[in-house]
Amino acid sequence: MSVKVLSLCDGVQGLFINNARFNTTLVSFNFYMPTNKDDVASLGLLPFVLTTCSEKYPDFSRLNLKLAKLYGAKLEASTEKVGDLQLLKMAVSVIDDSYTLDNESLCVEACELLMRLIFEPKAENGEFCAEDVEREKRKAIEHIRGEMSDKRLYAKKRMLEEMYKGKAYGISKCGTEEQVAAIDGKSLYSAWQKLISNAFVRVNVISRALPAGLFANITERFSAVERFNITDCTVCEPTRKARAVKEITERMDIAQGKLSMGFSSRMHGDDSETMPLLMASDIFGGGPYSKLFTNVREKMSLCYYCSASSVRIKGLVTVDSGVEAVNAERAEKEILAQLESVKAGDFTDFELESSRKSLIDSFKGIEDSQSAIDVWYAMRIGTDEPLGPDECVKFLEGVKRSEVIKAAQGINVHTIYKLLPEEKA
């Protein structure tokens, strides 16, 4: 796999990731905007409206029929958070021309289709069509309301909202139900104009060969737009240590409780600086060799799942677990005790090396999945030379025990969120 980074125009980068193992081409437009509460909902809705209709395909049935004819080309739309930025993604994946039954030229057509969706939306007089906006608003509201159905994700979301209250990272990636309800065709159109003019854009192309003329076409599209106030992707506020630990307990009519914990750390930023944090968090609660799995789950049988993960850009570590209400206090104490043992360097060489090998193995596997490669590079912005998984493997190989302990010592509990069953009267 090789990666070539090209500056296409102001604030627009093209990444050609040459990878011969796939029989499909993935082209992914990643738009980065600052997360702010006024725009988050309308920007968050845009990828979904844009990928369901356009000037050329005014209704989604015609668009979906076209995609089916392109041998089931897949359109993807999503809204994510990357540190303090909101990432709006629109992508297309299509099988390579050599697999078609009648030598059709799919790839160029699919790329053109995606660009038409992004740059030629179905709009009149500076407004998106009300029917399209209302349809996608309804789905977005149902999605927001539906987040409570998956109790594990819901508990983590609530924990992060509390932990980052009043900060960009605490804003829900799709906004609130009320914010979505307030969107109309006009406000959505002005969000689209902002997106096209102000977003930092990275286009990832993962394929055997760069589709002919693709980057030139993208440059041409953006050249027709006035680009200004382009998002600065180098800024991200690190997670500060809590003055006092925040503890929240909420109740719901459920059978099993959830415990979600957030921790600050002193390490954040680039891969080259944060590998010790990744290993500390992994020894704490990564694989089956970790402290949380072997002790809290296996030895003490306190929860069916209990694991930790880290977000390097924010310097954040999280733990989530499913616990019976009667065990919640004990599980919390035990999780904190296990963290203390990592801080004290109370882990064996077996644990250290198991973590290193497991992380290296998973990094090496990233090159085997187009979507994992896309996510990898979408998360590494603010630089013209994003590090690849192979370079991170080298950093991991060099991490010393003392560095892991130092990283662990910077981890401090910040927020403890419990979602417990209703108390019986």
Place this chain on the structure above:
Amino acid sequence: MKKTVFESPIGESYVKAIHPSGLQIFIMEKPQFSSSYAMFGTKYGSIDTRFSKNGGEMVEVPEGIAHFLEHKLFESEDGDAFTRFAETGAYCNAYTSFDRTCYLFSCSDKFFDNLAILLDFVQKPYFTEATVNKEQGIIGQEIRMYDDNPGWRVMFNMLRQMYTNHPVRIDIAGTVESISHITAELLYKCYETFYNPANMFVCIAGNVDADKVLDKIGAAIINHEPVEIERGEFNEPEGVASSYVEQKLAVSLPMFCYGYKQDIKTPIRSLKTKVCMSLLLEMICGDASPLYARLVRDGLINDDFGSEYFNGHGYAAIVFEGESNDPKRVAEAIGEEIKRLREDGLDKKLFSAVKCAMYGDAIRRFNSVDGLAGQLVECAMCDFDLFEEIKLLRTVTIDDVYKRLDLFKEENAVLSVILPKE
């Protein structure tokens, strides 16, 4: 070992071999990939609750025992398999479904070390009363976690109304009560019946050399006399117990599963039927279909809507699922669309487009080693050639698909709904 090479028109190939013990081995070399994915499985799942071995007495075992056995097999007298895999850095896991149990690993390095661990721990059971008792706690928590999972509950509530006797109606993990009856002795009884190499398969895809892999597997398989397994018959009656079931859970929007039970005469569906059903479902409610457009426009479904041809040994149903403010209206609309298609016939343009899309999807699957290993498992379970689907898609006709509309019987439909609690 007898070896056959299967080749496809799209330049992919795989090897199938049968070990003298009867073990089936499938290997697809993908030298461009960094990683490899291996699965060691048995044709034994949650539905195998009644069976006899070598013509002996029919025995009945507690619900959830196949899943329980899967958990316990990771343990041995001197540690667990997780610890052994931790030494190589591989990812390992296992799963139990209705008709199979699979143990798997994925790795980018030390493939043969990992393969040796996989083949070893699956062939060496170690069950004691003490370890069985301890596991009851963890699995009990897993079961309770599923009690809160509306997607899981809505499906099993439907299956319970659909099937009177067939064990597809029971939760894969059983219940807290049923697993309390599991003993080490029962686990050994199930293991010795179903974990015989003649009832098992190894499926591998990735950066491997098939001949070397076959040599290693050949040397590692412990030879046992093949067993003859008779699976209990469940005399599943035609028809369903009830056409509607609901439950209240902590959800924001009602969830539904709407299924048509298929009355079947033989336990296994042909690949052609599966392919035709997939095409038909795309034509009924796929995202380019008129019904899908109508349901979205009327605000009755969202992006969680989907359909599947749910089938396995002795059961088959056509299932539509999703979230809706009005599941009953969605079910009615599906019924009306099936009626309309029966009367008007299928749209030729849509048929050709969904066939094209399904061909593209089949090509796309060769992009992932884990997906390929999973498909090879299907080949082992259902005894078909991996490339058969691509060949079938070139020959299947609109009439073949139209005929499958007969499988939808109104009187066999069940609507299961999860309603929000107040």
